[in-house]
Structure formats: C-alpha cells, structure tokens
Amino acid sequence: MIEIDNIKKSFDGKEVLKGISGVFEKGKTNLIIGASGTGKSVLLKCIVGLIKPDEGTVFYDNRDFTNADRNLKTDIRREIGMLFQGGALFDSKNVEQNVIFPLNVLTQMPLDEKLDRVNFCLQRVGLENVNKKMPSEISGGMKKRVGIARAIVNNSSYLFCDEPNSGLDPQTAITIDNLIKEITEEFNITTIVVTHDMNSVMEIGDYVMFLHEGLKVWEGSDQNIMKSQVKELNDFVFANKMMRTVRNEETPG
Structure with missing residues (x-):
C-alpha cells in the first residue's frame, strides 16, 4: 500500500499540486488520470522520489519515504519497478x-x-x-x-507505469492493460498507472484518482465513474470519447 498525505508542489511560484491525499491499495490497479498539465506526472515523480514535495508525505506500507534517511530510501527503491513511457529500453x-x-x-x-x-x-x-x-x-x-x-x-512490491499505452494501437493497448492488471493481482503488487486513456480506466481501474488543475476532484472505481456528477470529470470523459471517435474515423479500413 502507498499513502500520500497533502502533497503540494510549486515551480517558479506556480502551484502544480495543491494538497493531494489518497491511498493506493496492494493488489489493485490504481490509476491517476486527468488532462495534460493537471499534475499527474509531477505527482508520480513525488511518489517515487524523483521530486521532493514542498509539503506532504509519501508512505510505503507505513514507512515514511519523504523524510526517510538514505538507507531506508535505498531499501524502498529496491522494491520499485518502473514502466516508462515508450518502454525506455537501452537501444x-x-x-x-x-x-x-x-x-x-x-x-x-x-x-x-x-x-x-x-x-x-x-x-x-x-x-x-x-x-x-x-x-x-x-x-x-x-x-x-x-x-x-x-x-x-x-x-518488485510497487509498480509504476507512466502512460503505458502511449503509441500503441487500441488492441495492443488493451493487451498491455490486461497484462498489467494480471501481474498486479498475481504478485499482489501495489500498482500506480498514470494515464489519460479512458479505455484503460474502464478496463482496469480498480481505483481512479482524477486530477484537475492540481487538485483531486474525484476518486472512485471504473464501476462508478460514469455516474459522476463532477463537471470537470464528465468533460474529460466526453473529450476522451470524442478523441477516440476521431481517431477511429481517421483509421483506414
């Protein structure tokens, strides 16, 4: 389990994260979603320790990662696996x-x-x-x-995936989503996926955190996201549907 408590981060005086809290449970695929520029990637970097938050704390199974000494941070990092956007393999x-x-x-x-x-x-x-x-x-x-x-x-006890479906065709994207979910459940990993793809949300979103302008404005599961009364989330879902329609129309055959 990973818990984040009141995470705040600013760059050059601009607030990017405005006090975000949440719990990402073990054995579940936890998704952080939102439009570009909403703070998803910054939050992910704060969680894995690539960026130190201005305020707030990240806990890995009740271990304070944000304020840990070097040895504890090294121990926790040994338990982390990362799937980078594009795969990031060594050519x-x-x-x-x-x-x-x-x-x-x-x-x-x-x-x-x-x-x-x-x-x-x-x-x-x-x-x-x-x-x-x-x-x-x-x-x-x-x-x-x-x-x-x-x-x-x-x-790995913790798996982080940054836009895992970027650059993939729809069928391959579904295959990768399902593989991530299967591995999460099979090995009881705490998995966090950053994505803007609603297909991923509906396929594997055990827990979904929606960010808008640096705030968490909704959280829930793929089962209740379509029942949301949050305007920003509904606008995001609608825009995602429109983009998929356009892409499908542009795809030959």
Whole structure:
C-alpha cells in the first residue's frame, strides 16, 4: 500500500499540486488520470522520489519515504519497478541485457539465477525466444512487454507505469492493460498507472484518482465513474470519447 498525505508542489511560484491525499491499495490497479498539465506526472515523480514535495508525505506500507534517511530510501527503491513511457529500453542492449539490468545493479545474485529470473519474467509477459533480439527488431507492443518484464524482474512490491499505452494501437493497448492488471493481482503488487486513456480506466481501474488543475476532484472505481456528477470529470470523459471517435474515423479500413 502507498499513502500520500497533502502533497503540494510549486515551480517558479506556480502551484502544480495543491494538497493531494489518497491511498493506493496492494493488489489493485490504481490509476491517476486527468488532462495534460493537471499534475499527474509531477505527482508520480513525488511518489517515487524523483521530486521532493514542498509539503506532504509519501508512505510505503507505513514507512515514511519523504523524510526517510538514505538507507531506508535505498531499501524502498529496491522494491520499485518502473514502466516508462515508450518502454525506455537501452537501444544498445538486447532484450535479455535490458531485463537483467536491475538485477546487475541491485543484487549480488549469481548469473545463472539472474538468467532464470529473466527467462521467467519474459515468459510471464508472453515473450519467449527473444532474449538476443535488439529493441529495433521488435514491435512497440513487445517493447512494452519487455519493459514490464524489466520492472518486475527484481520481485518488485510497487509498480509504476507512466502512460503505458502511449503509441500503441487500441488492441495492443488493451493487451498491455490486461497484462498489467494480471501481474498486479498475481504478485499482489501495489500498482500506480498514470494515464489519460479512458479505455484503460474502464478496463482496469480498480481505483481512479482524477486530477484537475492540481487538485483531486474525484476518486472512485471504473464501476462508478460514469455516474459522476463532477463537471470537470464528465468533460474529460466526453473529450476522451470524442478523441477516440476521431481517431477511429481517421483509421483506414
């Protein structure tokens, strides 16, 4: 479980996050949604420690991460897996080398055990016999799968996904969504996904936090989001539907 309490952040005198609190439960896919510029990515960076909030606290299973000493922060970071937008694979490394990278950095595990773990994770995301392929030789969806394998290779307790469906066709995006949800439940991970994609919300949104102009203005599940009486959320949902309609009309065939 991850809990955030009254997170505030400003840049050059402009408030980006205006006191956001919430609880992201273990074994559930927790989504942070909102239009561009609403503070989603800044909040994610505050949670993982890439940015220190001006006020507020982040707790990882009741451990104060924001004010932790160096040793505790290092321990918590070892438990974190990240799926970056676009996959963020090392172009000069093959699939196996990409996935094994966290194990090389964070553990003293023997090589044979590392390779066993790499192969297990690749098989779990539906990729076999691609170990020696370069990122340039695989599709965008496969790159995201490799990114997920790398994110969980260190037995992560916490998984963060930044726009995991960016650049993917609708069918592949659904596959990636379902894979994230399956892995979250199977390994009982605390997963936080930052997205603006309503398809993801309706597919896997166990808990959804909607941000608008740096504020949390709604929270709930995919089951009740369509019943919302919050104007900003309804406008966001409608705009998302319109964008999907336009994209579908522009897609040949």
